[in-house]
Amino acid sequence: MALLKLQFPLQRRVRLAQGLWLLSWLAVLAGAFTFSLGVYLKTELLRRAEVMDNTEIHVVPNILMLVGLVTMGINLFAGRVCQDSLDSARFPPWKPFLLPWYGLAWMVCVWLLSAVVLSYALQGHLEESLKVGLRNGIRFYRDTDVPGRCFQKETIDRLQMELRCCGNTNYRDWFEVQWISNRYLDFTSKEVKDRVRSNVDGRYLMDGVPFSCCNPGSPRPCLQNHLTDNTAHYNYEHQSEELNLYNRGCRQALVDYYMGLMNTIGPGILSVISLQMSVLVSLRYLQTSLDGVDPENPEADSEGYILAKGVKETMMDVKNIMFKLLQFGQVEAGDEAEAGADGEKAATSS
Amino acid sequence: MAVLKVKFTKTNRDKLAQVLWILNWVSVVTGVILFSLGLFLKVEINKRWELMAERDLHYVPNMLIATGLIACGINFLGGKICYDCADTTKFLRWKLLMLPYVICTFFFTFCILVGALMCYGMRGELEEALDLGLRDAMRYYKDTDTPGRCFLKRTVDLLQIQFQCCGNFGFRDWFQIQWISNRYLDMSRREVVARLRSNVEGKYLMDGVPFSCCNINSPRPCIQHQITNSSAHFNYEYQTEELNLWRKGCRQALLEYYTHIMQSIGFTVLIIWLFELSVLTGVRYLQTSLENVLRQGDPDSESDGWLLENSFVETARSNFNIIKSLGKCNQIDTANNGDPNINVPSTAYYGPDNLPSKQIPMAS
Numbered sequence: 001m002a003l004l005k006l007q008f009p010l011q012r013r014v015r016l017a018q019g020l021w022l023l024s025w026l027a028v029l030a031g032a033f034t035f036s037l038g039v040y041l042k043t044e045l046l047r048r049a050e051v052m053d054n055t056e057i058h059v060v061p062n063i064l065m066l067v068g069l070v071t072m073g074i075n076l077f078a079g080r081v082c083q084d085s086l087d088s089a090r091f092p093p094w095k096p097f098l099l100p101w102y103g104l105a106w107m108v109c110v111w112l113l114s115a116v117v118l119s120y121a122l123q124g125h126l127e128e129s130l131k132v133g134l135r136n137g138i139r140f141y142r143d144t145d146v147p148g149r150c151f152q153k154e155t156i157d158r159l160q161m162e163l164r165c166c167g168n169t170n171y172r173d174w175f176e177v178q179w180i181s182n183r184y185l186d187f188t189s190k191e192v193k194d195r196v197r198s199n200v201d202g203r204y205l206m207d208g209v210p211f212s213c214c215n216p217g218s219p220r221p222c223l224q225n226h227l228t229d230n231t232a233h234y235n236y237e238h239q240s241e242e243l244n245l246y247n248r249g250c251r252q253a254l255v256d257y258y259m260g261l262m263n264t265i266g267p268g269i270l271s272v273i274s275l276q277m278s279v280l281v282s283l284r285y286l287q288t289s290l291d292g293v294d295p296e297n298p299e300a301d302s303e304g305y306i307l308a309k310g311v312k313e314t315m316m317d318v319k320n321i322m323f324k325l326l327q328f329g330q331v332e333a334g335d336e337a338e339a340g341a342d343g344e345k346a347a348t349s350s
Numbered sequence: 351m352a353v354l355k356v357k358f359t360k361t362n363r364d365k366l367a368q369v370l371w372i373l374n375w376v377s378v379v380t381g382v383i384l385f386s387l388g389l390f391l392k393v394e395i396n397k398r399w400e401l402m403a404e405r406d407l408h409y410v411p412n413m414l415i416a417t418g419l420i421a422c423g424i425n426f427l428g429g430k431i432c433y434d435c436a437d438t439t440k441f442l443r444w445k446l447l448m449l450p451y452v453i454c455t456f457f458f459t460f461c462i463l464v465g466a467l468m469c470y471g472m473r474g475e476l477e478e479a480l481d482l483g484l485r486d487a488m489r490y491y492k493d494t495d496t497p498g499r500c501f502l503k504r505t506v507d508l509l510q511i512q513f514q515c516c517g518n519f520g521f522r523d524w525f526q527i528q529w530i531s532n533r534y535l536d537m538s539r540r541e542v543v544a545r546l547r548s549n550v551e552g553k554y555l556m557d558g559v560p561f562s563c564c565n566i567n568s569p570r571p572c573i574q575h576q577i578t579n580s581s582a583h584f585n586y587e588y589q590t591e592e593l594n595l596w597r598k599g600c601r602q603a604l605l606e607y608y609t610h611i612m613q614s615i616g617f618t619v620l621i622i623w624l625f626e627l628s629v630l631t632g633v634r635y636l637q638t639s640l641e642n643v644l645r646q647g648d649p650d651s652e653s654d655g656w657l658l659e660n661s662f663v664e665t666a667r668s669n670f671n672i673i674k675s676l677g678k679c680n681q682i683d684t685a686n687n688g689d690p691n692i693n694v695p696s697t698a699y700y701g702p703d704n705l706p707s708k709q710i711p712m713a714s
């Protein structure tokens with residue numbers, strides 16, 4: 001009771017081999033495509049590496065790059081095999097490699113699927129990593145004279161302008177941080193001294209934001225300072241003012257951006273998986289149909305199938321093989337005694 | 351005295367025809383490239399139409415688009431002709447068309463050269479358009495409530511952020527215009543009224559710039575207001591401060607950007623022109639050698655190919671005469687009082703010694 005048995009006359013075998021050759025070259029291209037998607041995703045993640053705390057999310061592009069290369073390799077092999085398949089002299093040397101090939105192709109599909117699943121599952125980790133990274137970026141915004149942190153200001157400004165966002169969760173994050181360095185604060189002025197004394201840590205906190213939070217789409221020139229004070233600016237109400245600054249937080253903006261990328265990449269990967277599965281199935285049919293060919297009558301019909309027996313029986317066979325392999329290491333004496341007993345039984349019964 | 355005469359054996363002619371067939375198809379591709387370059391330039395100019403004053407800048411990309419399309423058509427036809435030229439019988443189909451084709455292609459390649467030179471020549475008009483356009487855009491920066499100008503603020507801000515520039519020539523241009531709308535000025539305050547009265551036109555002028563002029567590489571938070579007043583900010587000296595705002599003017603930034611684009615496009619079009627010229631030369635040689643073969647009668651013999659049958663001067667003179675006589679087609683020749691039959695010697699005259707010059711053979 002073979003699984004999904006099909007008849008293969010000679011013409012169909014030839015067509016299958018030709019179709020499979022074309023399909024395997026398409027799959028090589030798909031592998032290259034997967035690799036380039038991985039490279040693209042990795043470059044995008046590296047671009048904003050300064051506002052990310054850890055690199056856990058990098059596992060997704062790494063898997064894609066590795067699997068892309070493996071896919072290209074195995075499908076080149078499949079193309080070579082089906083080029084030789086119709087020649088009965090050249091096909092047999094490839095036969096022992098086919099079983100590991102099926103295993104590898106199956107693993108490729110599993111890994112690609114896991115990459116897609118991980119890209120959604122790791123969203124929470126990405127958000128956490130961005131939360132910590134952005135918090136540090138905002139905290140070290142003013143340290144333009146500290147080596148190792150001197151580019152944080154430029155990074156955060158560029159990020160806020162490019163992604164049209166402000167702060168971590170929203171613009172109020174800037175109120176809790178001293179983002180103006182002490183080098184530019186006049187400590188002889190009364191106002192500065194009052195502000196610094198007004199909080200426990202001695203920080204110069206203000207209800208103002210950097211210029212990179214400003215929204216160019218606002219009809220009025222940007223208001224950066226005294227944002228919560230309605231009387232500080234003419235014709236201004238801070239509760240109803242929406243266009244002055246960017247309303248989005250940078251964490252949300254970055255997560256949306258990366259999820260959008262992964263949503264676009266997802267269908268591409270799923271189509272690569274289906275292409276690889278079809279190459280796998282076609283090669284299996286080709287192999288079984290060529291195995292079924294009578295050597296004296298090479299042009300006769302033959303049968304092709306996916307599994308020689310049904311699924312359950314194949315699983316039992318595999319289990320038995322596994323047990324035999326495991327038992328191989330056990331003491332041989334038990335087997336010899338059993339063989340001796342069986343031999344006596346056979347002798348007495350006959 | 352033919353110009354650049356070359357001998358062609360039969361195999362040479364066939365090979366020339368095949369090579370030209372391939373080159374013509376490559377020229378179709380270059381025609382597509384020309385078309386897309388024109389389209390790209392058109393899109394780039396349209397993207398910033400708000401910042402350019404009314405100048406007719408579209409003639410350059412339109413010319414490139416038109417020449418690109420014509421190039422595709424001409425080279426497609428040329429490919430077809432060269433494909434047929436390998437066979438002398440098929441050449442007869444195209445024999446009459448080839449000379450007009452060569453002449454048309456010659457004038458067309460001249461148009462490509464004109465297109466390339468226009469790319470380089472457009473710079474002056476672009477500079478003028480940008481100068482006036484930017485000045486107006488800055489003047490209307492505050493008019494976010496006027497229909498038709500309400501997006502100028504956003505355009506100028508995004509321009510200054512993207513091109514890392516400030517103002518027309520520099521950031522001081524912002525000191526000379528009122529860029530804060532009256533809607534946001536508290537007219538009841540004394541300072542505001544004092545500022546408005548301090549100049550003739552009643553404009554609220556200040557030594558401040560919009561936020562988009564801020565330089566992100568500055569180590570200190572951006573100073574936008576009271577820029578010229580060193581005492582208004584701690585540890586600030588206006589004369590030595592370089593990193594606070596963008597130093598470049600937007601006119602120069604945009605001009606550099608567009609000049610770079612147009613120089614690259616002009617260079618590419620020049621290369622395409624040289625390529626088309628070489629294809630044209632090959633087609634001319636093919637045409638003349640095949641015509642000479644037909645004149646000699648033997649399709650397998652050698653023949654000469656040339657660019658011009660006579661020297662350059664004689665060809666120019668004969669063409670000029672042809673054009674003159676074309677013009678005279680409808681005119682009457684006034685040299686003989688309008689009568690074309692005067693002074694034409696009569697072949698038949700009857701007189702005493704009127705004997706036909708030819709003896710009638712006597713039947714013997």
